[in-house]
Amino acid sequence: MTAPLRIRIAATAGVLCIATSAGAQQLAEPGKLLLTNGIGSIEGAAGGGLTPWAVIAGNATRDGIGVQASATVAEFKDYDFQVAGISVGAWDRVELSYARQRFDTNWVGGALGLGNDYKFDQDIWGAKVKLAGDLVYGSEWMPAIAAGLQYKKSLDAPIVRAVGAQQSEGADLYVSATKLFLRWSLLANVTLRATKANQNGLLGFGGDKRDARTVHPEGSLAYQVSRRFAVGGEFRSKPDNLGIAREDDWFDAFAAYALNRNLTATVAYADLGSVATVKDQRGVLFQLQGSF
Amino acid sequence: MFAFTAMAMLMTPQVAAQEQPVEPYKVDPANAGATPFAGEGMARAFGGQDGIRRIVDHFVTANFADRRIGEIFTNQDQVRLRRVLFEQFCYILNAGCTYTGRDMRTAHKDMGVQQGDMNRLVENLQAAMAAEHVPFAAQNRFLAKLAPMRRDVVER
Numbered sequence: 239m240t241a242p243l244r245i246r247i248a249a250t251a252g253v254l255c256i257a258t259s260a261g262a263q264q265l266a267e268p269g270k271l272l273l274t275n276g277i278g279s280i281e282g283a284a285g286g287g288l289t290p291w292a293v294i295a296g297n298a299t300r301d302g303i304g305v306q307a308s309a310t311v312a313e314f315k316d317y318d319f320q321v322a323g324i325s326v327g328a329w330d331r332v333e334l335s336y337a338r339q340r341f342d343t344n345w346v347g348g349a350l351g352l353g354n355d356y357k358f359d360q361d362i363w364g365a366k367v368k369l370a371g372d373l374v375y376g377s378e379w380m381p382a383i384a385a386g387l388q389y390k391k392s393l394d395a396p397i398v399r400a401v402g403a404q405q406s407e408g409a410d411l412y413v414s415a416t417k418l419f420l421r422w423s424l425l426a427n428v429t430l431r432a433t434k435a436n437q438n439g440l441l442g443f444g445g446d447k448r449d450a451r452t453v454h455p456e457g458s459l460a461y462q463v464s465r466r467f468a469v470g471g472e473f474r475s476k477p478d479n480l481g482i483a484r485e486d487d488w489f490d491a492f493a494a495y496a497l498n499r500n501l502t503a504t505v506a507y508a509d510l511g512s513v514a515t516v517k518d519q520r521g522v523l524f525q526l527q528g529s530f
Numbered sequence: 531m532f533a534f535t536a537m538a539m540l541m542t543p544q545v546a547a548q549e550q551p552v553e554p555y556k557v558d559p560a561n562a563g564a565t566p567f568a569g570e571g572m573a574r575a576f577g578g579q580d581g582i583r584r585i586v587d588h589f590v591t592a593n594f595a596d597r598r599i600g601e602i603f604t605n606q607d608q609v610r611l612r613r614v615l616f617e618q619f620c621y622i623l624n625a626g627c628t629y630t631g632r633d634m635r636t637a638h639k640d641m642g643v644q645q646g647d648m649n650r651l652v653e654n655l656q657a658a659m660a661a662e663h664v665p666f667a668a669q670n671r672f673l674a675k676l677a678p679m680r681r682d683v684v685e686r
Binding site for chain 2: 269270271299300301302330372374375376377378419420421422423462463464465
């Protein structure tokens with residue numbers, strides 16, 4: 239992790255802690271129920287870790303505007319990965335998000351001729367609209383349904399093109415359906431994403447094998463152990479556009495704990511499969527998320 | 531003394547209740563807004579009628595004292611609320627009661643309940659159930675019966 243990003247993440251966490259202790263006393267408005275705003279996904283949208291959910295970021299209900307910010311740090315077998323994200327949720331209806339991803343190639347960068355510790359960076363701007371339904375209330379079988387867009391821009395355009403990507407920026411379109419089935423204490427999410435991003439965009443968009451969006455399912459299943467604590471797993475299928483670097487689907491198992499109304503900590507074990515020619519990228523991901 | 535006791539006995543239904551009159555309505559258990567659970571499992575998880583009564587008392591007291599939603603309850607008939615809420619919970623949990631209260635839309639009419647208020651209500655209920663050691667999965671099963679009532683409770 240380079241100094242500026244590490245400082246930024248530390249600063250974010252620090253601000254969150256201060257805001258939390260102040261917020262707990264001064265504005266203990268009820269807002270959303272614990273954990274029902276999800277965590278910060280790696281692309282900034284509120285949801286699970288790997289996939290967006292049909293929930294709106296922040297603690298506000300249909301009567302207000304809320305904010306959510308998250309810092310995520312992951313260590314894989316051969317790579318490190320960090321994300322800082324922030325999102326605004328309005329009226330439990332609309333969400334706007336931004337995330338900066340940084341993927342550190344460590345020794346692999348040297349082996350690929352990029353230099354040791356070469357870092358792929360990406361900006362992601364997201365918008366999501368909840369179209370119908372509700373995560374918790376209403377008909378037991380009617381999920382919340384949302385549609386969203388993620389515009390992604392690699393900050394390493396020459397490199398991702400050299401790797402074989404057709405573009406260095408692109409947009410993912412997705413639809414998510416999410417429901418907390420209270421009778422089973424089970425949250426289920428299904429997302430369909432139209433994308434041509436390579437490794438979610440870090441390696442650009444499109445490739446020699448294909449340069450068109452394809453639709454990929456993603457899913458999350460979480461069991462609510464208590465008001466504060468949920469455990470679950472996720473799955474995200476991905477395109478495989480680059481001839482030189484096979485791409486695998488992603489999986490994770492996670493545990494999320496709401497320390498209070500404003501702070502949620504998540505730890506996950508993730509399997510990214512093969513990334514940039516190196517197989518078996520498994521590792522641990524940790525996230526601190528603040529929401530108001 | 532005898533006269534007093536006799537009078538009290540005569541008045542029992544009203545005295546015990548001390549409820550404010552409400553507009554006439556048709557008594558029907560369907561007014562509870564949810565079908566009861568089958569079997570005795572949920573009633574047992576909630577500690578039977580005694581447990582349900584303690585949960586309702588805890589819940590109602592917390593709502594009236596709540597600094598966010600307390601004012602919604604200020605003008606509500608607390609005596610009646612404790613009775614009909616007990617009946618409703620007991621009926622839905624299949625703990626051997628019938629529900630004689632009004633339907634949810636009528637009962638919450640013009641209360642001005644917002645989504646955040648409803649969530650606080652749920653939190654207060656969760657706290658009351660947790661205090662009676664109702665397992666979390668059973669709490670959620672009960673909430674699953676209540677969640678569809680939102681459209682009759684929360685004002686658009």
